[in-house]
Amino acid sequence: MEIFTFTFVQYAFLAGTSTAILTGLLGPMIVSSRQSVASDMFAHIALAGVGLAAVFNFLPLFGAFLVLLVSAVLLWWVVAEEKYATDALSMVFLSGGLAVALALIHIARNQAISFDTYLFGSILTVTQTELWLMAILTIVVLAVLTVFWYPLLSVVQSPAYRVPYSRRPQYIQLLFFILLALTVLVGLKTVGGLLIGALLVIPTLIARHFVQSFKTLTILSIVLGLIGMYAGLFIALFVDIPPSSAIILTLIAMFILSLPTKKILFYK
Amino acid sequence: MDAKTNNIILQVNNIYKAFGKNVVFKNASFSVVAGDIVGIIGPNGSGKSTLANIILGFDSEYQGEIVFNNDVRIAYVPQFSNSDKYMLPLSVYEFIRSTANAYYGLKDVMNKSVIIKVLQHVGLDKKYLEQNVYSLSGGERQRVFIARALLNNPNFILLDEPLASVDYMSRNELYSLLQHLNQTHNITIMIISHDIDSIVNVCDSIFYLDKASVKDCKPKDFLKGSKTTQALKYNCKI
Structure with missing residues (x-):
């Protein structure tokens, strides 16, 4: 167990904890509101921010942060018009974000930034600065969720509850998109933009059959996310596969195992 | 007007x-x-x-x-499709409480007694509070929907x-x-x-x-x- 004395391993577990907590918190809301594709959209758009940071030479996660905030507001504004379905719009933003990212990556091809780090994650290379950023974002999201928990529940139901002659739920919807964007941002370095969706969705899909309320669903999703994260990281430390791959494959294995468990528990 | x-x-x-x-x-x-x-x-x-x-x-x-x-004071009870089997669990308390916040914002101090009261208005007792709203029968669920609408004292x-x-x-x-x-x-x-x-x-x-x-x-x-x-x-x- 000497390996756990290394700073980069400790950072990896701390970053993983942060990611699993945030995805566990937001995952049930994503699944409930049928916006799983929105998380993928934010992940791809974040890559455009990374590209921007590469071109103008600043911290990649900061570039992703700026682009994610702008895109969250933009998506909300277009969705509020109620002309197009959210998933279709998300696909437009996803492709657009990726196209911008590709262009910026091409322009910044001589820079030292590795885009694979943000596509597939690189939890073992998390720096202290990135860890602080993740910690701050986790605290902010937790604080906002604590205050706005019930209003958020009303807008993530499908269909979302609408209040006659009031725009309040629409503003809560904006808050939801921003929280989702921040969660994707934290996951960008740990499991990567292409895999963060799995971390958001799989724990919720496992947990949903074993609970009666949204609160317990969220708690169980966090616990399952942490188990998948720690187990995946542990495997990756001793087997030569990328950590993000090990984490997601662990979660998929948990999901497959949960299927007969559900049947045994409810149909015995 | x-x-x-x-x-x-x-x-x-x-x-x-x-x-x-x-x-x-x-x-x-x-x-x-x-x-x-x-x-x-x-x-x-x-x-x-x-x-x-x-x-x-x-x-x-x-x-x-x-x-x-x-x-x-307007309230509404939206149409609900029973064919949607992918609904995530949501307790009756959460279902009603979330709407209360959507209506009144954070200034409103909600507590269980208020929700129990609106449930009683529609003939349901407090044992329903912790039940999953989507696993209730169609009639019970519709009562919960009406209870939710009553929060606004419409x-x-x-x-x-x-x-x-x-x-x-x-x-x-x-x-x-x-x-x-x-x-x-x-x-x-x-x-x-x-x-x-x-x-x-x-x-x-x-x-x-x-x-x-x-x-x-x-x-x-x-x-x-x-x-x-x-x-x-x-x-x-x-």
Whole structure:
């Protein structure tokens, strides 16, 4: 167990904890509101921010942060018009974000930034600065969720509850998109933009059959996310596969195992 | 804007609404008397949900005007499809509490006693609080939906297809509940339905949507009618 004395391993577990907590918190809301594709959209758009940071030479996660905030507001504004379905719009933003990212990556091809780090994650290379950023974002999201928990529940139901002659739920919807964007941002370095969706969705899909309320669903999703994260990281430390791959494959294995468990528990 | 007559809670004046070339309403007008139970009926595609969206302010792209009485407090019970098996668990408490916040914002201090009280109004006790709202029977779930609408202490409730996924036995109980709320709390109730047989006995007046207009009918006009929509048109004495 000497390996756990290394700073980069400790950072990896701390970053993983942060990611699993945030995805566990937001995952049930994503699944409930049928916006799983929105998380993928934010992940791809974040890559455009990374590209921007590469071109103008600043911290990649900061570039992703700026682009994610702008895109969250933009998506909300277009969705509020109620002309197009959210998933279709998300696909437009996803492709657009990726196209911008590709262009910026091409322009910044001589820079030292590795885009694979943000596509597939690189939890073992998390720096202290990135860890602080993740910690701050986790605290902010937790604080906002604590205050706005019930209003958020009303807008993530499908269909979302609408209040006659009031725009309040629409503003809560904006808050939801921003929280989702921040969660994707934290996951960008740990499991990567292409895999963060799995971390958001799989724990919720496992947990949903074993609970009666949204609160317990969220708690169980966090616990399952942490188990998948720690187990995946542990495997990756001793087997030569990328950590993000090990984490997601662990979660998929948990999901497959949960299927007969559900049947045994409810149909015995 | 005030309704012109004191006992009129809602006036719908000369509504024109079209989706492309498809005109849904043309000069559609009617008024709702405060304290009445009103039915909005019509075949599929006649514009029932469109009308509901216009009345509730969800759709602002129309011509004409919707005039509510000044002291109106509106609530609505949306249509729920029982075929959606992917709903995530949500306890009755969470379901009602989340809406309370959506209505009142964070200034409102909600506690369980308030929610237990609205549940009692719809004939449910506190044991339902921790149950998953989506695993309840159709009738129980619809009661929870109505309880949620009551949080706003409304004097006007619009229910969109309230009998969808409610079994036949529970329908009468549900309508008894609506009549009770109407009489004891003086709540004006507007029921949107495609099934005239189910609402004809509880409504004081019925508006029939047909050919882009709204026809004011009396429930008795439908009692002797055929069950088919086509026959309803001829039995409706305008």
